[in-house]
Amino acid sequence: MTIDGKTKIVGIIGWPIEHTLSPAFHNAAFKKAKLNWVYLPLPVEPEHLGPAVEGMKALNFAGFNITMPHKRAVIDYIDGLTEEAKIIEAVNTVKREDGGFIGYNTDCRGFIESLRRDAGFDPGGRSALIVGAGGAARSVATALAMNGAAAVTIVNRTPAKARLIALLIKENFAGCEVKVLAQNDEKILSDIKRSQLIVNATSVGMGNNPGLPIAVDGIGKDHLIYDLIYSPPETEFLLKAKSRGARVINGVKMLLYQGMVAWEIWTGQRPPAETMAETLLSELQRRVF
Ligand code: ATR
Numbered sequence: 001m002t003i004d005g006k007t008k009i010v011g012i013i014g015w016p017i018e019h020t021l022s023p024a025f026h027n028a029a030f031k032k033a034k035l036n037w038v039y040l041p042l043p044v045e046p047e048h049l050g051p052a053v054e055g056m057k058a059l060n061f062a063g064f065n066i067t068m069p070h071k072r073a074v075i076d077y078i079d080g081l082t083e084e085a086k087i088i089e090a091v092n093t094v095k096r097e098d099g100g101f102i103g104y105n106t107d108c109r110g111f112i113e114s115l116r117r118d119a120g121f122d123p124g125g126r127s128a129l130i131v132g133a134g135g136a137a138r139s140v141a142t143a144l145a146m147n148g149a150a151a152v153t154i155v156n157r158t159p160a161k162a163r164l165i166a167l168l169i170k171e172n173f174a175g176c177e178v179k180v181l182a183q184n185d186e187k188i189l190s191d192i193k194r195s196q197l198i199v200n201a202t203s204v205g206m207g208n209n210p211g212l213p214i215a216v217d218g219i220g221k222d223h224l225i226y227d228l229i230y231s232p233p234e235t236e237f238l239l240k241a242k243s244r245g246a247r248v249i250n251g252v253k254m255l256l257y258q259g260m261v262a263w264e265i266w267t268g269q270r271p272p273a274e275t276m277a278e279t280l281l282s283e284l285q286r287r288v289f
Helices: 022-032 046-058 073-077 083-088 106-119 135-146 159-172 188-194 236-243 252-267 273-286
Strands: 008-014 037-043 063-066 093-097 100-104 127-131 151-156 177-182 197-200 224-227 247-250
Touching (some): 008 022, 022 273, 083 135, 151 188, 159 177, 236 247, 247 252, 252 273
Parallel strands (some): 008 037, 008 063, 197 224
16 A cells, blocks of 8 residues: 555544454555545544544545444544434534535445345334444344334333333334334244344353343244354344244445445445455454454
């Protein structure tokens, strides 16, 4: 890679940022497409978010990605939002446009792309159950409702947080029936049975947070089980669901597609999909989280 006076700069802000996989696959894609761009990891502590965004504006960044814990807070420091980002109230991609820094949410599109392309699942008219009520669950619930899901049940340890997402869905997507259940509610079983898609959007199943997000009773061959976690590639939840005959998918393709959509937003070009996928997978294999 040659960096010179014409290099366009993008990057990712987060705290911590050491584990990010994004620089590897974005830079590989710039190289493959022969674009004079560079993608940097940018550690930004929460109390420095405002000055960091101002700094990127002053330094003529072409855009940037945003990860934990800034996806919501960054909204206060940018100049506009796309419709999706406005509804989800979270931004993971910013592009410099004529009106200043504009915030997008490509997690939403990344999730739907992976469902359609890799699992052959169209959410239109289907029922889904989402476990979790953080930022990831918010993007998934919005993506499903926006793409015609008939019903969404949100299950969370803290139901009050799930109710906030339910409210957002009710206000924006009248055609989607939405319901909230606590993690220990016995009615979950009947909601599992009527759902075709079950999504784990909690951190339960990661290395430092082992266990099952919900009991697997009722899960069977008619279900698609989507775990947003990609490290480990097969959580205990996916393994148990698979042994009961369900189809399963992990979060790596969502990560890939959200990155591809961001790359296209910035450059205006179709991203080199194979290069990005190969780089992401080899980085994942190389690392021990
Ligand atoms: P993200 O932005 O990735 O969604 P988050 O906002 O921290 O991350 O949300 C994490 C989700 O995992 C939440 O739904 C959280 O439940 P609470 O809302 O009750 O905090 C859920 N979660 C994390 N650890 C959990 C655990 N041990 N048991 C159940 N739910 C858990």
